[in-house]
Amino acid sequence: MKSEYQISDSELEVMKMLWQQKESIKQSQLFQLFENEGKEWKRQTLNTFLSRLEGKGLIKREKGMVSVVCDEEEYNFAQVKSAIDNLYGGKLSSFIAAFIKKEAVSKEDAEELNQYLKTLKKK
């Protein structure tokens, strides 16, 4: 999953429609759903949107079936990740109280600290 997705409003509409479906959907069914909603898109237009979304890694297309790669929550998280990164451990950390600094220690440090903690517990 990317850190942030740049998608247009129309592409977002397509994603929201896909998220509403529980499972993969045929491209023709997807087009029908938009038509029922009164959307005046041509098939080619929808195809263009789907191609772009596929290029951005948000959907997968196989044998005429369209499925989402990440759910809505993951997508929203990706969108705010840079905002979170700015606040948490970034230059805006003056405006927050963090439980722990972001990625404060390496794995080796963590192992050493765990060993140290064990010795403290024994005392």
Added chain:
Amino acid sequence: MNYILTLCLSGSVMGLMYFAIKHMASSRLSAEWQYRMIKGVIIFYLLPLPFLKKFYVAALNRIMRKEQPVQGILQIYQDKSLIVFQEGKLIFNESFKIQFHALLIWAVITTCVILWQSVRYLINRQRLSQYRQGIKVAADVKQIEQFREQYAIQRKIEYIGSSNKNSQNNAVFTTGFFRPTIFCFTEAGSWEKEMILRHEIIHIKRWDVLWRVLMFGVQIAHWYNPLVWLLSREFDKVCEMSCDERVLQGESNELKGRYGKLLIAMAMGEEKRKPYILGLSKSGEQLKERIDNVMRDGKRCFGKLVSACIVGAMVLLNSLTVFAYEDVQFANAEKDNERYLESVLKNDVEFIPGGEEEVQKYSKLVDFIKDEIIYESQFTDVEGNIYPVYENEAESYAVCEHNFVAGTYKEHEKHSDGSCVLILYYAERCAKCGIVQIGKEQSRINFQPCPH
């Protein structure tokens, strides 16, 4: 600008005292009290307390039973700020203008930085709120409400969280102080999540985010002081350590150990240790210190009374730095006394605080004094006649039936730097033999340079 520098002095002295006490007390001063001390440091860096100086001076005068100084006459030098009132206008001397320009530059830079950072913060916070609906709010909302009741927090607390396993990295933090929001993106278990949320609730209860912003304000206002940057790191560390203490108050060693493991797990990143680093990294050392504090036996710390006395003494001692505040002097100028005004603005001058009446009285006195000094020591009677007074006239003429006339005895002393002092005494002079009896000192005036 003098106020800014004095604030820096006050805060720095308090900061140095904090480090000294922390070093001397070793591990016997709890993180909670260390945190209170650092908050005191922040206050001294940000809050000007010049009014305390007057209070201390008055108290000292009372204790030492010191007489009030001679009324009305003070001396200022050219490097002190002066504001003159003339016909409803304010006129400033060179020293005041220089200080004011320096203050202006400092204020513009400080305001720009604070505004810029604040705008960036608000933009990022807005982005987080915008996507709030799309990020599922976990069942932890109920837990937070319970904590709100337990810790008697009136403010409404928002919660944005996700336990989605695809969430990259753990991110748990609180932002905002009037409407705080807890952001919790982690895949921790239920007990761990409870500890994390309790930790964040305590931050909210203690207004830690506000103190963090104030610390940031100190960094911006006193950016030129390296101690401030050291204190900022210390603040972050002590804030979290004291919060850990509150979370684990009364808990068993086993739970404290679990909490320590949680800290390590949450802090772990993907990077490997750098090959040229032996032992723990700097962050690792800081986390180790935090773990030490978690596992420390609270009974080994000073009690509340001792800790309060230490902090109280520190604050009291540091408050004496208020004597560094230099007051801006004010003076009233007579509207037609241009010579006086020019002298006041460009030279070291004497002036008197008070209203028009005092200034007029003093101006006449100064003119009188300036014009009527003929001898180094002289007696002036009430009619304005001036008589020299020589040292050998101190001998008493026993045969004389003295006829004393009241007047003023003036002693003029010139100094090597070009200044002088004129001391006036109540005195009497015998009209027959000329002997002068000198009484109480009336006033003492310094002139820079000597106008006589």
